[in-house]
Amino acid sequence: EAGVAQSPRYKIIEKRQSVAFWCNPISGHATLYWYQQILGQGPKLLIQFQNNGVVDDSQLPKDRFSAERLKGVDSTLKIQPAKLEDSAVYLCASSLGSGGIPHEQYFGPGTRLTVT
Amino acid sequence: AQSVTQLDSHVSVSEGTPVLLRCNYSSSYSPSLFWYVQHPNKGLQLLLKYTSAATLVKGINGFEAEFKKSETSFHLTKPSAHMSDAAEYFCVVSTYNQGGKLIFGQGTELSVKP
Numbered sequence: 001e002a003g004v005a006q007s008p009r010y011k012i013i014e015k016r017q018s019v020a021f022w023c024n025p026i027s028g029h030a031t032l033y034w035y036q037q038i039l040g041q042g043p044k045l046l047i048q049f050q051n052n053g054v055v056d057d058s059q060l061p062k063d064r065f066s067a068e069r070l071k072g073v074d075s076t077l078k079i080q081p082a083k084l085e086d087s088a089v090y091l092c093a094s095s096l097g098s099g100g101i102p103h104e105q106y107f108g109p110g111t112r113l114t115v116t
Numbered sequence: 117a118q119s120v121t122q123l124d125s126h127v128s129v130s131e132g133t134p135v136l137l138r139c140n141y142s143s144s145y146s147p148s149l150f151w152y153v154q155h156p157n158k159g160l161q162l163l164l165k166y167t168s169a170a171t172l173v174k175g176i177n178g179f180e181a182e183f184k185k186s187e188t189s190f191h192l193t194k195p196s197a198h199m200s201d202a203a204e205y206f207c208v209v210s211t212y213n214q215g216g217k218l219i220f221g222q223g224t225e226l227s228v229k230p
Contacts, residue, residue, distance in 0.1 A: 042206050042222050103216060109158060
């Protein structure tokens with residue numbers, strides 16, 4: 001079974017530039033998550049999708065971050081414009097879970113973003 | 117609200133000695149608890165999970181954890197450390213009313229000395 005795929009693996013940009021990350025979840029997984037992991041901290045949920053719809057985006061900085069999930073499969077996370085404090089690893093995860101039941105989440109390798 | 121506190125930011129053990137990584141949680145509802153491991157430049161991998169069944173949970177690679185409601189703890193143990201166990205470990209809590217959302221602790225870095 002193929003795992004969660006993410007690209008790019010690394011990205012370096014200057015502040016005020018834009019960047020986009022892509023995620024392909026495990027086939028059949030209805031729920032998709034984007035996390036931000038700042039160095040030395042645990043991952044923090046940015047947004048959760050259930051199929052096409054957003055379940056939780058309460059911690060997404062909506063003035064600069066946006067995300068979409070196309071046809072309930074792939075997802076993109078965009079930052080525009082980037083700030084220095086956005087330097088982090090962005091993790092995508094997927095799960096079979098639905099209805100709020102905590103299910104195992106499968107994580108991709110992450111995209112390491114450096115903003116200079 | 118749910119939260120997790122990992123009591124040690126860094127633990128160092130010698131190869132072949134026991135491992136103990138401590139985790140306390142706070143939850144208003146019956147929690148599901150997880151331990152994830154993160155090796156350098158690799159994705160997070162689930163070690164084990166507790167979801168209201170047996171309180172002693174066995175996971176992969178010889179790890180296990182015990183859910184103690186009275187102590188609100190979910191400590192991770194392994195009888196004998198291996199060099200390959202060196203990694204970052206995260207204790208995670210989730211509840212039904214949070215829509216399956218995972219709340220991560222700050223992480224414990226485990227070092228294994230030869």
